């Protein structure tokens with residue numbers, strides 16, 4: 400690699416020729432503050448927080464977009480630099496709704512932290528504030544531009560990472576606002592509710608729709624039987640909200656926490672992930688063996704489904720008709736479970752804890768009432784659950800280990816790996832292979848489909864039949880393989896698509912990392928590794944071996960793809976157009 404030598408604050412630093420001054424300084428342990436910078440996503444030099452002095456330059460330079468050069472002399476901490484950063488920050492604050500104590504990002508806000516670090520103790524420029532928009536019509540995402548600092552991190556995420564592109568700067572100068580076209584609501588444009596913009600936002604201008612009050616109300620109602628399911632990815636992230644390490648596994652603390660909140664039964668979405676595999680695996684084999692529509696594309700990720708409905712209507716027949724594990728769970732809960740326990744389904748209140756903001760949208764879709772009731776009443780994100788626990792004074796770290804309730808809390812490792820990109824594919828392959836061949840799989844770990852590479856491909860030999868599979872996570876990566884399928888350039892049989900980068904572990908409802916932390920670690924990879932550790936420690940690791948799922952078929956459903964399954968566990972899709 401070609402290297403150059405420069406000095407930063409008098410220290411000799413070696414850096415690759417294509418590095419920026421910001422990168423070279425970080426490598427040398429010198430911190431230059433940033434605000435609009437988000438590594439690999441938003442590197443535009445817009446906020447001017449990273450200004451530095453460069454010998455020979457007429458004005459201060461922005462380090463995040465400034466390439467290093469041989470012999471360059473940089474000063475990151477001169478009076479002019481400090482004053483410039485302070486003035487910039489004070490101007491930002493002068494047009495900001497400074498209601499920190501009631502703000503969703505209080506104590507986890509990059510603007511607040513930077514103000515503290517730069518020693519801002521007063522705002523010298525009070526004056527007129529720009530006109531704000533508050534948009535809470537979406538079932539998933541709330542926009543509050545009174546807290547927006549126009550950093551454009553959300554814009555780059557929505558356009559570049561997700562290739563959805565529904566938010567952009569509207570108007571100019573002081574009037575600028577980040578919003579959908581014509582200042583429409585996010586609910587009126589092809590937003591897929593993924594929440595990746597929330598994870599990118601340094602402040603409280605974007606947040607999930609808070610549904611905690613609905614759950615508090617149900618928990619306080621003695622007439623209601625309140626049941627909760629918890630998604631695979633939440634067990635490797637909830638602990639972060641209580642000071643635990645990134646990706647720490649807290650599976651057994653979760654039932655204890657939820658019981659203390661007052662839930663009547665604590666079940667596991669891993670159970671219905673196993674059920675999904677039974678249905679989806681059977682659907683795949685059926686299509687493969689009977690000349691059905693291929694490639695089959697997975698349908699667990701509601702943001703991906705909406706993206707497909709808007710952008711690739713010609714591929715809707717390729718989508719698996721299986722509902723997501725969340726929705727299968729809801730349908731089974733208000734039918735099989737209600738019947739088995741002798742509880743009136745009208746009295747069951749079904750809550751789901753998800754890493755995902757799009758699930759809030761999914762549970763309200765008209766197709767998701769197949770039990771005769773809304774199958775899942777409320778979806779809370781990991782962050783909302785953490786807030787409820789804190790409000791109730793429950794410290795996750797101080798709880799004993801407890802187990803999920805039976806029967807809908809019994810699961811296998813295959814259900815757990817749904818939380819990471821490639822996991823649904825791997826879980827399906829474990830079952831499809833054994834069901835199709837009647838032979839035991841020697842190595843159940845399909846490592847080719849694991850990891851955070853954007854697109855992964857593999858060919859699997861199922862008793863002489865070569866099955867070509869592909870896995871994509873993040874909608875930008877999904878587009879790459881979907882375009883190939885659309886243009887007849889690929890010969891895939893089975894495709895897994897997850898809307899969020901990293902899969903559900905990187906979902907839009909998960910704990911939020913600062914830009915600095917995101918630079919230091921690939922949190923999706925870290926949480927993904929924990930998911931595979933959960934799987935390795937499970938006694939059962941294949942969905943078809945789940946005894947509770949076997950009993951469900953025996954007592955209620957009959958067989959995969961049977962009549963009852965079709966009614967309760969399968970769905971259909973709608974072409975939506977772009978505007």
Ligand code: SF4
Pocket residue numbers: 495496497498499500502503504505506508509510511546602603604
């Ligand atoms: S976004 Fe940050 S600085 Fe603004 S009100 Fe919220 S916590 Fe305070």
Ligand code: SF4
Pocket residue numbers: 540556557561563564565566585589590591592593594595596597
């Ligand atoms: S939720 Fe996703 S699609 Fe919607 S604006 Fe945010 S990033 Fe874009």
Ligand code: SF4
Pocket residue numbers: 546547548549550551552553554577599600601602604605
């Ligand atoms: S909404 Fe958040 S991420 Fe988007 S421009 Fe405003 S402050 Fe930045």
